[in-house]
Amino acid sequence: MNKNKDVAGEEPSGALMADVARLAGVAISTVSRALANPGRVNEKTRAKINAAARQLGYTPNAMARGLRVGKSNIIMIILPGSLYYGASQIIPHVLQSINKSLIQGGYNLMIANLDRDEISERHILDLAFGGSVRGAIILSSKLPEVDGRSLANSGLPIVSMLLDMSDAGLQSVITNDREAVRDVTAELIRLGHRRFFYLAGPEGNYHDVERYGGVLEALEGAGLSEGSVRRSGGHLDYQHGFDIGVQAADDFAKLTEKPTAVIATSDDMAISFVSRVQRRGVSIPGDLSVVSFDGSPVCEFCSPPLSTIKQPVEEMGRAAVDLLLDAIGQRENAAAVRTVIRSSLISRESIAAPKS
Amino acid sequence: MNKNKDVAGEEPSGALMADVARLAGVAISTVSRALANPGRVNEKTRAKINAAARQLGYTPNAMARGLRVGKSNIIMIILPGSLYYGASQIIPHVLQSINKSLIQGGYNLMIANLDRDEISERHILDLAFGGSVRGAIILSSKLPEVDGRSLANSGLPIVSMLLDMSDAGLQSVITNDREAVRDVTAELIRLGHRRFFYLAGPEGNYHDVERYGGVLEALEGAGLSEGSVRRSGGHLDYQHGFDIGVQAADDFAKLTEKPTAVIATSDDMAISFVSRVQRRGVSIPGDLSVVSFDGSPVCEFCSPPLSTIKQPVEEMGRAAVDLLLDAIGQRENAAAVRTVIRSSLISRESIAAPKS
DNA sequence: TTGTAAGCGTTATCAC
DNA sequence: GTGATAACGCTTACAA
Numbered sequence: 002m003n004k005n006k007d008v009a010g011e012e013p014s015g016a017l018m019a020d021v022a023r024l025a026g027v028a029i030s031t032v033s034r035a036l037a038n039p040g041r042v043n044e045k046t047r048a049k050i051n052a053a054a055r056q057l058g059y060t061p062n063a064m065a066r067g068l069r070v071g072k073s074n075i076i077m078i079i080l081p082g083s084l085y086y087g088a089s090q091i092i093p094h095v096l097q098s099i100n101k102s103l104i105q106g107g108y109n110l111m112i113a114n115l116d117r118d119e120i121s122e123r124h125i126l127d128l129a130f131g132g133s134v135r136g137a138i139i140l141s142s143k144l145p146e147v148d149g150r151s152l153a154n155s156g157l158p159i160v161s162m163l164l165d166m167s168d169a170g171l172q173s174v175i176t177n178d179r180e181a182v183r184d185v186t187a188e189l190i191r192l193g194h195r196r197f198f199y200l201a202g203p204e205g206n207y208h209d210v211e212r213y214g215g216v217l218e219a220l221e222g223a224g225l226s227e228g229s230v231r232r233s234g235g236h237l238d239y240q241h242g243f244d245i246g247v248q249a250a251d252d253f254a255k256l257t258e259k260p261t262a263v264i265a266t267s268d269d270m271a272i273s274f275v276s277r278v279q280r281r282g283v284s285i286p287g288d289l290s291v292v293s294f295d296g297s298p299v300c301e302f303c304s305p306p307l308s309t310i311k312q313p314v315e316e317m318g319r320a321a322v323d324l325l326l327d328a329i330g331q332r333e334n335a336a337a338v339r340t341v342i343r344s345s346l347i348s349r350e351s352i353a354a355p356k357s
Numbered sequence: 358m359n360k361n362k363d364v365a366g367e368e369p370s371g372a373l374m375a376d377v378a379r380l381a382g383v384a385i386s387t388v389s390r391a392l393a394n395p396g397r398v399n400e401k402t403r404a405k406i407n408a409a410a411r412q413l414g415y416t417p418n419a420m421a422r423g424l425r426v427g428k429s430n431i432i433m434i435i436l437p438g439s440l441y442y443g444a445s446q447i448i449p450h451v452l453q454s455i456n457k458s459l460i461q462g463g464y465n466l467m468i469a470n471l472d473r474d475e476i477s478e479r480h481i482l483d484l485a486f487g488g489s490v491r492g493a494i495i496l497s498s499k500l501p502e503v504d505g506r507s508l509a510n511s512g513l514p515i516v517s518m519l520l521d522m523s524d525a526g527l528q529s530v531i532t533n534d535r536e537a538v539r540d541v542t543a544e545l546i547r548l549g550h551r552r553f554f555y556l557a558g559p560e561g562n563y564h565d566v567e568r569y570g571g572v573l574e575a576l577e578g579a580g581l582s583e584g585s586v587r588r589s590g591g592h593l594d595y596q597h598g599f600d601i602g603v604q605a606a607d608d609f610a611k612l613t614e615k616p617t618a619v620i621a622t623s624d625d626m627a628i629s630f631v632s633r634v635q636r637r638g639v640s641i642p643g644d645l646s647v648v649s650f651d652g653s654p655v656c657e658f659c660s661p662p663l664s665t666i667k668q669p670v671e672e673m674g675r676a677a678v679d680l681l682l683d684a685i686g687q688r689e690n691a692a693a694v695r696t697v698i699r700s701s702l703i704s705r706e707s708i709a710a711p712k713s
Numbered sequence: 714t715t716g717t718a719a720g721c722g723t724t725a726t727c728a729c
Numbered sequence: 730g731t732g733a734t735a736a737c738g739c740t741t742a743c744a745a
Contacts, residue, residue: 015512017738028716033740043714058505060486064423065738068721073420075467085453088444088655096452097441100468104480109489110468111431114456124460130371130416132722133465149414156371243654269655276658298599299444299625299655302632373722384732389724399730421722424737488738 016057024053036061067132076103076325077111077134079125081141083240087269089295091314095162098318099138106326108135115141122147129155136325138162142207144169158328162321163312164207167339172328174321176344178208178294181310182215182264183222185292185346189262190223192354194290197230198260200249200270202242204235212266212294231260234270242269250277261355265293268300268309275303275351286353296347306349313342372413380409392417423488432459432681433467433490435481437497439594443625445651447670451518454674455494462682464491471497478503485511492681494518498563500525514684518677519668520563523695528684530677532700534564534650537666538571538620539578541648541702545618546579548710550646553586554616556605556626558598560591568622568650587616590626598625606633617711621649624656624665631659631707642709652703662705669698 022029027046035042035050042050053059067073078099084092100110111134113125122145128134129145129152136158144152144159152159153169161173186197199216201209213232220229233249246269253259253274265271271293275285283289285305293300296311320340378385383402391398391406398406409415423429434455440448456466467490469481478501484490485501485508492514500508500515508515509525517529542553555572557565569588576585589605602625609615609630621627627649631641639645641661649656652667676696 019738029738030717030740031715034715037740041714046714055504058486060483060506062424062738063484063487063489064420064429065488065721066740067420068418068424068723068737069739069741071721082453085449086446086654088446088653090442090444090446092449092452093441096448096468097438097470100470104470104477109484112452112456112466112468114453114460121460127416128419128465130414131419132421133419148411150416243658246658272655273658276660279660297444298442299628302599302602302629304632304635304660375722385722386724386733387731390731393724397730402730418722421737422724424721424739425723425725427737 016054016059018059018061020057021050021053021059024057025049071132073133073135074107075109075111075134076322077113077125077128077137079113079115079137079139079141079145081143082114082116083238084140086240087242087267087295087297088272088299089268089297089312091295091312094314095140095318098315099322102319102322106322108326113137115139115143115145119147121145126150126152126155129157136160136329138321138325139166139171140164142166158325160321160325160328162317165211165339172324172338172340174317174324174340174342176312176317177341178211178310178344179215179218181344181346182212183219185308185310186216186219186264187222189290189292189352190219190225192290192352194262194355195225195229196258196260196262198249198253198256198263199230199232200245200263200265200267200274200293201232201234202239202245202266202270203237208239208266209235212264216264231256234266239267239269242267243273246270246273246275247277249274250281253278253283254281260289262290262352263292265291268293268295268297268307271307271309272299272303275307286351287356290353290355291351292346296344300347300349303351305351307351308347308349310344310346312344316342372410372415374415374417376413377406377409377415380413381405427488429489429491430463431465431467431490432678433469433481433484433493435469435471435493435495435497435501437499438470438472439596440496442596443598443623443651443653444628444655445624445653445668447651447668450670451496451674454671455678458675458678462678464682469493471495471499471501475503477501482506482508482511485513492516492685494677494681495522495527496520498522514681516677516681516684518673521567521695528680528694528696530673530680530696530698532668532673533697534567534666534700535571535574537700537702538568539575541664541666542572542575542620543578545646545648545708546575546581548646548708550618550711551581551585552614552616552618554605554609554612554619555586555588556601556619556621556623556630556649557588557590558595558601558622558626559593564595564622565591568620572620587612590622595623595625598623599629602626602629602631603633605630606637609634609639610637615644617644618646618708619648621647624649624651624653624663627663627665628655628659631663642707643712646709646711647707648702652700656703656705659707661707663707664703664705666700666702668700672698 233252292308300307517527589608648664656663
């Protein structure tokens with residue numbers, strides 16, 4: 002029954018439920034019951050079975066169980082390639098947080114990469130439609146969809162994270178970016194700033210829309226015109242944050258009327274931007290205040306230490322898993338909702354009142 | 358046959374091989390053959406089957422196949438919690454690189470976290486012995502082992518990455534850290550440096566041993582005594598790299614005879630160390646040269662830009678996957694070997710000749 | 714409380 | 730070249 006070629010009669014691995022049953026002197030179904038519903042089996046029998054299982058080093062076969070019950074215990078996280086980089090450590094944090102919560106719920110985490118090609122889309126759809134996964138957490142704005150199959154109607158519970166996809170009918174765990182930017186911009190205005198420089202990731206991207214929107218709201222609230230803010234970037238992905246900052250520094254140098262405050266949409270942009278403009282003699286925060294996004298730990302050790310709006314990644318991960326497991330538990334999906342986790346400004350020396 | 362409650366007679370998902378067979382007017386086994394061994398079935402039949410499959414949006418069930426063939430197509434990567442942080446982006450890169458190679462080989466990547474508790478060990482062992490995974494890539498020095506079951510004799514192909522575990526019989530993909538440190542130390546000596554400061558991660562850790570060993574080799578080669586180098590750190594995990602650097606700056610301040618060159622074993626350490634000693638008036642590289650490990654992109658934008666020894670993570674990931682897939686292909690495991698990928702020094706302004 | 718037996722959706726071994 | 734049919738290892742009615 003044991004398919005391994007045993008050395009010296011030992012059973013180092015590969016014991017089956019049938020092996021356990023035989024050793025314990027019971028039927029195979031009793032073993033199954035003892036392991037799954039310990040309450041529904043005689044205590045003495047259960048003890049025998051547990052002893053046998055332990056002696057054989059028995060581990061239930063997950064695929065067999067999965068096939069039988071028609072469910073897998075794997076959750077996939079769909080990551081766009083563009084999120085993979087950056088000093089912000091967002092991805093590692095997300096993975097750690099999600100994986101931890103998932104394991105407590107008895108699930109495993111599988112990684113799925115969603116690039117801008119059909120191959121990766123097809124791959125994800127195979128996972129979804131092939132019964133391999135039980136649910137998905139997606140950090141991309143695009144739902145895979147290739148020749149007829151679409152993740153949207155795969156029947157899988159899906160939770161979006163970082164991006165608001167409630168319009169597409171997905172539970173979404175997001176941060177209050179708009180509000181956070183509005184507040185920090187308002188604070189900059191209060192300090193006396195009137196001309197702003199905004200470093201953007203991909204134009205039209207959810208984060209860009211929300212964050213830039215926040216800037217505009219603050220300007221409007223203070224009676225300032227849209228012209229008070231200049232944009233830089235918009236072409237490159239967040240993945241190329243450092244490049245965006247370098248380019249923005251060039252753009253900044255060309256401006257005749259210099260802004261006095263910079264709002265960067267990632268720490269990477271801020272870091273490379275600051276590095277480059279300092280080299281050109283710009284003093285921070287003397288000549289220019291800087292605030293950015295993500296809350297990368299490294300910001301504390303920049304000179305000057307950078308103010309940054311922290312993304313509460315761990316909480317978001319937990320929330321996403323909670324929502325997903327809820328959805329898996331229910332028969333019907335709850336109405337799409339936004340779960341907003343508040344992000345907070347970490348205030349450091351890179352912000353000050355503008356010179357005179 | 359389709360278990361989904363279809364809306365309006367459509368079959369949005371969940372088609373089985375039997376459905377395809379019926380639609381194509383052939384036996385189910387023919388469908389299986391057509392999909393797996395297209396060569397062994399009549400071209401016309403195959404066309405019919407493919408058409409039917411496509412029309413139904415058929416996706417083979419991975420668990421059923423896995424159960425039947427006795428193999429899963431999932432590879433797990435075992436990550437220690439301590440690797441999850443740091444501006445170095447090592448983890449995201451590793452994951453991306455490994456996942457990419459894996460997918461090309463038809464495999465999927467599952468994440469397994471190995472913390473210092475029995476729970477996570479048991480979890481990994483369940484994955485290994487439960488037939489869920491086909492192989493493992495491990496980035497931890499410790500092989501899970503709980504009550505009898507041990508990953509080492511799970512029969513799974515395992516490849517170690519970053520750490521040399523060839524002694525434990527594992528194929529290991531590593532970098533030439535010792536040599537790299539020896540070379541850079543020798544270069545520092547050549548520049549005139551005679552007193553060194555070494556920032557360590559956990560003492561006795563593989564990386565610490567190799568890298569510190571490299572320093573000593575260079576000293577010896579130049580006829581300098583072991584006393585030429587002072588150590589700091591050794592208690593905290595790499596996860597706390599920034600803290601190590603901060604503490605090292607305190608240690609440094611207390612030294613009466615100041616070293617003129619710092620060798621840090623991670624960029625995080627170097628970054629926070631530099632930040633703190635600069636604040637105390639130490640000039641870099643004027644008073645102190647600095648070199649560190651990992652090759653974090655952010656180092657380019659520090660002031661001064663930091664020299665760092667780049668870990669060739671992508672190549673390591675590819676190599677690890679290649680070795681793993683080879684091992685899966687063979688019946689017998691190849692003899693344990695080290696695969697050494699060369700890391701390279703990225704030389705920037707943080708290194709100079711010592712004053713006077 | 715326990716045992717028997719029927720499947721889960723594939724693949725593989727046979728005949729035909 | 731194609732079609733029955735028996736597994737793969739488990740769970741779950743249902744019977745005893």
